[in-house]
Each structure stands twice: as C-alpha cells, then as structure tokens.
Amino acid sequence: MNRATERIESVDLLRGIVMAIMTLDHVRDFFSGAQFGPMDLDHTTSAWFATRWITHFCAPVFVFLAGTGAYLSRRPKPELAKFLVTRGLWLVFLEIAFIRLWWPFSGGVVLQVIWALGWSMVAMAALVFLPLRALAVFALAMIGLHNALDGVHAEALGPFKALWMVAHESGAFSMFGATQIDVGYPLVPWIGVMAAGYAFGALLQGEVAERRRRIAWLGAAVVLLFIVLRAANVYGDPQPWSVQPRGALFTFLSFLKCSKYPPSLLYLAMTLGPALLALSALDRPGLARASVARPFLVLGRVPLFFYLLHLPLLHGAARLVGQNGYDLGTLYVVWIAVLALLYGPCHWFAGVKRRNRSAWLSYL
Template sequence: MKRISTIDTVRGLVMVIMALDHVRDLLHMPALTQNPTDLSTTTAPIFLTRLVTHLCAPTFVFLAGTSVYLSVQKDAALYATGDNDGRSLAERSRFLLKRGLVLVLLEVTLINFAFWTDIQFRSMMLQVIFVIGVGLVLLSWLIRFQVRSILIAGLLIVFLHDLLLLVPPFTNQSARLGWALLFRTDFFAVSPNFSLLVAYSIVPWFGIMLLGYGCGPLFAKPIAERKTQLIRLGVGSLALFLVFRFLNLYGDPVPWSAQKNGLFTVLSFLNINKYPPSLLYTAFTLGIMFLLLALFDGSRSGLARRLEVYGKVPLFYYLIHWYLVKGAMIGMVLLQGYSFSDMPLGPMSFGRPAAAGVTLPVVYAVWLALVIILYPLCAWYGRYKAEHPEVAWTRYV
C-alpha cells in the first residue's frame, strides 16, 4: 500500500503547532502561574494560542492508529505474495509490541529529561508518547480482530468514557494511581523528592487511536471519494460538538456559561476539557482534523510538501524539538541576567526562575525560529531513513 502523503502533511502541521504550545509553556511570562484556559485570569490571545494547540494530540494519536492499520495492510499484502519485505501476523504483532515499549521507555527517560533537565529524575510526567506507546502494545494484540470491531470499540470509549467522571475520587493511593493511569488525569506527590503527573490517561486516548485504526480503510479509497467522506466526517463531528455543547448536558465536565462579554462567552463555549479528552474535545479536534485531511488530500503545494517533511519523521521531530525548546528557555534565563544556580530544580520544576519570561509575541518569534531550525534536520533524517532501510533502529524513531 502506497504511503499516504496527506497523513504526513497533516501530522506535520499539528507537530509544527505543537511546538508553539511547548514554547509558550516554558518561555511565556505568565505560564508558570496562569492557566491559559482560566477565563477569570486569561486573555483572548493567550486562550486562542492554547486552543489552536488542542488540535495536536488527538490528531497525533488518531493518525498513529491509522498508520498502524496501513502498515499492517502493507505487510499482509507483501507477505501474501512471498515478498521478503512482508511480515506475518505474529511478526507484525511483535514489532508493534517492541515499538510500543520503546516509546514508553523514551517517555520516561529522554523525553522527561528534556522537560525537567534533572539528572535525579525527581519529576515524571506521562504524556502523549506514553499513551501512544501503550496503545501500540495493546494494538499488537488487537490487530487480530476485524477492523469494524476495533472501530466500534473506539466509538464506545469516546462516547461513553465521560460517564466515568461520575465515579468519586479514590482515597486508596494504589487504586487512585490505577484509576489515573486508565481514566483520569491526576497528580501524585509521592515524596518530597518525587512527583508524578499522569497527564494522559490510557483508555480515553486509546479510544482515539482505535478510531484512527478503524478509519484506516478510508485511505484505500480513490482520492475524490475519500475527500468527500473526510468532509462528511469533519462536518458531522463539528455538528455533534455544536449540538451537544449548546445543550450543556453531556460530553464535557465543564459547562459553558455567559461571561463578562460576548467574546468571553464564545471562549467559554470553546473551553473544552483535554485532561482527559472529553467527547466534545474529541469531536471538535477530530472534526477539524478530518477537514484538514480533505483539504490537503492529493495536494502537492509547496506548503504541503514542507509540512510533509516534518510529518514523515514525527518521533525524531518530537525528541529534538523538546531539547531545542528547553535550550531556548535556558538561553532566555541566562540572557535575562540569571545564572545556572538561579534555576530551581526539583519536583515539577522546569528550572525557570519565577520572574523570568518573555511576552507572547516573542513566544511566537521563538517558535517560528525553532520550526525553521527543525526543517533541515527533519529533511536530513527523512533522507537517511529512506536511503538506509537496513538500519534497524530507524524503524523505531
């Protein structure tokens, strides 16, 4: 099965946007103390900067599921013809298992070190690479089932997991940790020297990955038919969001309400829950994703080709961009007159002095510079992977 360029293009777009959120987290002046979606303290530019980056994680996870489906189908087709590049079902399952475990390992080592730059690892945050890794481990078993069954499972999780918010918090710490890993974002101050933040819970995000896998057959259709179906899915998802959000009855734990003016009332309407991803958050973000897939499907414009460069090497981009963002933060702190000894290290501390930071326009400037720097690096690595298929480790990064 031929590689679908629109998947790489849209994945590249959301990865570029993702870097904006991480630059804002580490460099923006109020980011240490201000929740960008708290309507009592935020501003419209800060809220909208955060809102647009909501698109990233669901798209990333959904397309990870789609990519697994396409890879499985390609392997099956090659194996059926006796091609040496094909893999049996058992071999495909083992590869997914190993790749998932590699992602989990990278999350708790290189990625978390990039967040905190603390050699003692006194902080641990489980984010998107963690849930994708666990999702691949689970899919290594589920690929034996029919695609339709996997799609139905994904729909049931996405539509029904909000009901679990009715379950009261656990007092037993082991039960609370297990519940957080599976269903609900939670923070654990394990000791004075170690804290754990389960930012991404497995089951809600795995539901999105299952949707991506279940929609995989759509990409085997001719472009014209595929574009039509993608537009229908996008419009349908956004219509579901609008109807359910307007009714204010189900689909998000925080209802919208009238605010101090019309603009902030609209922001309240759009203020949907990511941790864990609510039904309305998922419908809103995936609706936009479907429309973007339709927009870029078959496009070979200059923008599409440049975004594709990022999207072909997503994990490489993700790893490198975190170290560049952290390097930018350290450079900012030093340029503002602080020394390394002024950078606080410890549980849940990025190492940025409380008074250090830059304005939102500077955040955008740093973000654009970072994205430009990443382009030749991603282009080089993409060529290296294509020219050296015999190098086994490139299949994991």
C-alpha cells in the first residue's frame, strides 16, 4: 500500500486544530495588553484564563501525534530510526539557530517545544526497537512516575544543575560563562508522551467504527483518571488546587490549573484525555473533507512549515504596529487574520508535498 493512502485524516485534522489554537497563544504572547498572567487566579478573568487554558492542549497533542505519525509511517525500523535521528537533530538546530530569533524574549537561548520534540524523536530512534508493549510500559511509567521527582531541585545538584534542568526542571543556567540557556521544555516526560503516541498508533488499525470505540473508551478513562487524581490532591501535580476567595468559578479554575513546565501527570491527563475523545469524534468518513474542516486538514499536513512561517509574521506585525497593549477581542481578530494569511502558503505547500514524494520534504 502506498504510504500516501495510509494517512488517517482525523489525525491530520486534530493536529491542524491544535496548530490553529497554538497560534492564538502566540498572538497573545506578542500582543497582549493584560497587566497580569492569564493563569494568575488573583487577577485574571475567566475569559483570559480560558484563552490560555485551551492552548494547553497544543504541545501534548502535537508531541503525542508525532509519535503516532511515526508508527503509521510504516517504515522499516532501521529506516524509521534513521529518519527520527536526522529529523530530530534538524528540529533542535531550527530551535536554536532560527526559531528563537523571532520570539519576544531578550537575549539568551530559549529551549521550547521544537527542542523537546527534536530530542524526543532522537530518543524514539532507540525506543522503536523495543517490543510495543515494553515501549508502552516505558511511556506510561515516565508519564506517571516523574512527578515523584518534583522534590529534587537543580540548585541542590551542584555541577549537575544544568543536566537536571534539561531533564526535568524548567529554569536558566549559563554556558561558556556568558550565554544564558533558558529551558522552557525539559525533556521528561515529553519523550514518554511521544512514546505513548507511538504505541497508540497500534489502536488505529482495523475498521473505523471499532477503532473509534477503542479511542473513545481510552479517552474517557484518561479523563476519569484526571478527575479522580486531581480531586484527591495528593499526587500528579506539584501545584495543588484550592478553594478560591473569588468564588466557585475560580475554585474550578484552580482545579484546572495544572503545571506545564514540565508537564505534570495531571496536565497530560487533562489534555490528552479530551484530545482522544475529540479524535474519536473526528474519525468519521468524509468529515475531514467538509468545507469547515478543510483548512485544519491543510494545517495538520504541513505543521512545521506553518510554524516556521507564523513566528516571523507575528514578529514583523509586532514591530510594525507595536507589541503588547491590545485587549482580548483584538487578539482574537489578529488570530483569525494570521490564520487567513497563512492558509494560502500552507495550501500550496501541502500540494507540493502531495505531488512530490522527495525525501527532503518530510523535514518540513
């Protein structure tokens, strides 16, 4: 069977949806006029909180589906491992040499999601040789147990401070005496998330109705896990929820405020559970071809190309009209405008990839 015919359009569609949502978060980064953090329960509003919270789905879903895509590629394992190493290192290079230049940060090197995605691919190059069940156990163990290490802090580890930050604790350190390295995305448990996505690919085999049922049950189980563990407030996130003086709504928002850096067990359950339910709902014959779904399908097929375009566009727009200072309604208008402007180039490049099976195109 031709690889082009093996694509599961619901996977591309979900990926495209989270790419669009990601853009909203980045528009907020560049143009927000809020004088408080959107997750700061003492000062935020429900609208600002929701705008930030919905974007929490992006990184976990994208990393998870990258693993799924690796499984569905059907490459022989040696060929797949070679691809994962080379593409992973390419992504790390892009993060350090290109992507960081467009962010509204001052100086230093900021290691973000593309960095984590790249090194997760490099790790997956070895993990794909494990039996699928062993790989799944490894993934679940990394995701489920890494919060047991929350009490270990880099500052107490002396010469191993930088290594621990890269592995598990967000923070900054200096390299070569001057360059500041800011680790936004420690690698644990992102490697486990990608490995879980790879193992999940096996559930996408077979007849559509049956796989939809399996995915829905799995998604519901993960959501239930989140609710039970979060309610217990004893494990799974270093930031317990609490009753808020601003009322029941903000107590509920406290319940949803889970730690992203690094992503806690509960953060991942809160995002991946609903994402699996959404994937089940999207996995319907013909849905991806509906006019309302087509733009997301296009974005989902060229995610890196879109990512590399949208940051310079936002950077340039911020330089042109001024960075920071816009209300939430204006941010949503800018968001829609950015998606509209980039749809044409993405549609063109998706066509190029469809018509041309050159290997180098798989790196964009």
